[in-house]
Amino acid sequence: MSVEVRIPTILRTHTGGEKLVSGAGDTLSALFADLDTRHNGLSGRVITAEGSLHRFVNVYVNDEDVRFTGGLDTKLNDGDSVTILPAVAGG
Amino acid sequence: MARYDSILDACGDTPLVGLPNLSPSDEVRLWAKLEDRNPTGSIKDRAALSMLTAAEDAGVLKPGATILEPTSGNTGIALALVSRLRGYKLICVMPENTSAERRQLLELYGVKIVPSPAAGGSNQAVAMARKLAAENPDWVMLDQYSNAANAAAHIATTGPELLRDLPTITHLVAGLGTTGTLMGTGRFLRDNAPGVKIVAAEPRYGELVYGLRNLDEGFVPELYDEKILHRRISVGTADALRRTRQLVFDEGVFAGPSTGAVLHAALVVAGEAVKSGSAADIVVMVADAGWKYLSTGAYSGSLEEAAEALDGQLWA
Numbered sequence: 001m002s003v004e005v006r007i008p009t010i011l012r013t014h015t016g017g018e019k020l021v022s023g024a025g026d027t028l029s030a031l032f033a034d035l036d037t038r039h040n041g042l043s044g045r046v047i048t049a050e051g052s053l054h055r056f057v058n059v060y061v062n063d064e065d066v067r068f069t070g071g072l073d074t075k076l077n078d079g080d081s082v083t084i085l086p087a088v089a090g091g
Numbered sequence: 092m093a094r095y096d097s098i099l100d101a102c103g104d105t106p107l108v109g110l111p112n113l114s115p116s117d118e119v120r121l122w123a124k125l126e127d128r129n130p131t132g133s134i135k136d137r138a139a140l141s142m143l144t145a146a147e148d149a150g151v152l153k154p155g156a157t158i159l160e161p162t163s164g165n166t167g168i169a170l171a172l173v174s175r176l177r178g179y180k181l182i183c184v185m186p187e188n189t190s191a192e193r194r195q196l197l198e199l200y201g202v203k204i205v206p207s208p209a210a211g212g213s214n215q216a217v218a219m220a221r222k223l224a225a226e227n228p229d230w231v232m233l234d235q236y237s238n239a240a241n242a243a244a245h246i247a248t249t250g251p252e253l254l255r256d257l258p259t260i261t262h263l264v265a266g267l268g269t270t271g272t273l274m275g276t277g278r279f280l281r282d283n284a285p286g287v288k289i290v291a292a293e294p295r296y297g298e299l300v301y302g303l304r305n306l307d308e309g310f311v312p313e314l315y316d317e318k319i320l321h322r323r324i325s326v327g328t329a330d331a332l333r334r335t336r337q338l339v340f341d342e343g344v345f346a347g348p349s350t351g352a353v354l355h356a357a358l359v360v361a362g363e364a365v366k367s368g369s370a371a372d373i374v375v376m377v378a379d380a381g382w383k384y385l386s387t388g389a390y391s392g393s394l395e396e397a398a399e400a401l402d403g404q405l406w407a
Contacts, residue, residue, distance in 0.1 A: 008301050045306065056309025058325075065293070065323035083325065086301050087309040089213035089236060090163065090268025090294065090407055 001078040003031060007042075008085055014042040028059065029072040031082065046084060047072065056087045098130045099176065102140050103248045105129060107256040110375065112341040113354070118370040119361050121354075122257055123344055124249075127380035131168045131196075134249075134378045138271050139169035141244030142233040143177070152231055154178055159230045161185075161220035163213050163405045164193035165379060166235050166269070171200035182230070184220040186212055188299070188404050192383040210302035212405055214310040235269045237313035245275025254280070257372055260287055261364075264357040265376035266349045266407055267291040267323065270315040272376065277319040291323040292356035294331065294349060297402035324359060326352035328406065329398040332389060334358070335381070347379040348389050349407030378407075 002022050007015050015021050021039065025031035029047070036043035046057050052071070053059060059066045060083040066074045076082075095101045105128045110121040126134035146152040157180040160170055167183040174181040181202045185193070188209035197204055205223070207216040217236060224232040235241050253260060253276065263280055265272050277289035303309060328348075335351030338344045357375045364371035381390060388400030 009298055010301070010303055010306060054306060055311065056306050060325045063325045065291075065325065067317060068320065068322050083295075085295070085325075086303050086306055087311050088211075088296075088300060088303075089217055089310045089312060090266070090405075 001026075001076075003076055003078070003080045003082055005031070005035065006081070006083040010086060011042060011045055011084065014039045014045065025076055027072065027076060028061070028066055028074045028082070031076060032072075058085050058087055059083070060085070097176070099140060099173065102130055102136045104252060107253070107374070108344075110338075110342050110344070113337070113358070115361050115365045119364045119373070120371070121357055121361060121373050121375055123338075123342075123346075123375045123377050124253065125344075125377050127346070127377060129169075131165075131172050132379055132382070133165040133169060134272055134376070135165040135169040136172070137244040137248055138235060138241040138269075139166060139173050141247070142235065142238050142240040143170065143173045143179075145238075145240035145243075146231060146233060147177075152179065156180070157182060157227075157230045159184070159220055159224055159227070159232045160235065161207075161213065161216040162235070163216070163268075163407075164189050164197075164383065167202065168193065168196050168200070170233070171197055171202045174202075175200050182223075184216045184223065186216050186405055188212070190384050190404070191386045196383070209403065210299055211304075211308065212296065212300040214303065214308055217310060218308070235271060236310075239314070241269060241271035242275035242278065242314055245272055246279045250276045250279025250283070253374055254284055257374065259372045260284060260374055261371045262288045262290055262357070262360050262373040263376070264290045264292055264353050264360060264373060266353050266378055267293045268349075268407060270312045272378070274314050274316060274319055276376075281319065288321045288360075289319055290356055290360060291320050292349075292353040293323055293325050294352050294407035295325045295327045296405065296407075297328065299403035300405060324356040326355045328401050329394065330355045331406070332397050332401065333394055335389070336394070344377065345381045346377045347381050347384055347407075348401065349379070350375070350377045352407060353377070
């Protein structure tokens, strides 16, 4: 299975400048563990030492904010699209 | 009754109109709450009036005071009207990648604009305004991102209006900015109409807007309480623009791009209701009309051209 992951500008230092990378995993945490084997340090920027999402990072699976779909336990399927974005204000 | 003592008294009580052509069936219906029918043309009139009045009541705002506020536009314009009528000076910190109409309207009302850098979007405007407020202790910063009176406006007015006009409401879909609209209206509906799902449509801008120097510059409004929402859907510029046009073509409703994002999320919800065979009455919050975005190119040329024109702009 393969999942495509969109990387925000601020985290591309971990992907050699790539904005789109692919990875694998049945859950979001498995995906980040897989990504970290090729993109050293990426996982640590998104997931805290306590194992939760960094407060100022939002992660979406097929446009759904994962904080409402099970967090890092969110299930992934082949062909899913994962987007990582820093939290920004509106208004 | 459609007679009011002043324009400020005409804030709120906006129409809720059906969207029969976009609704998938008689059982799954979409309804648009037309917040562009407020005094300065956006839902922010409710928040501005509420925050300013609360500050007056608390004795924080003295006659002739100077108000400072970070804004991507609508809140600034709403505060400008109330400030004008009540005799306050207003300074707005606004990202430079917002539409020309917003700046023109603010200047017309006599507002001083302090531009903040495009990269980093509203986060930078908030940071700059908070720094300016610390340096100028006599200025009053209402701070829409943390001000409880922002959400309270929607607990007191928007929420009750929705439940009055649509007692069968099953979903509220609205845009996520300061989070005030969703926090206030959502809280009211959770307390008074259990079972209603609160869905946030979050605009996904071009890369420039996310150009922070480090992740710690990220920003989550103090008002935001994740527990109010059931779901949060990210909507990109192209989808938002496509839906904004669809709203004009199919229903004749001329709304701003953020409403396109809200409609996109509402149609996701509607599609799921149809699939599961359940009835739904879905409210689409129309935060403002399209007038203030005409110069951005959002409504002209092909969708691809429009999306390109809005890339890097704060369109919600």
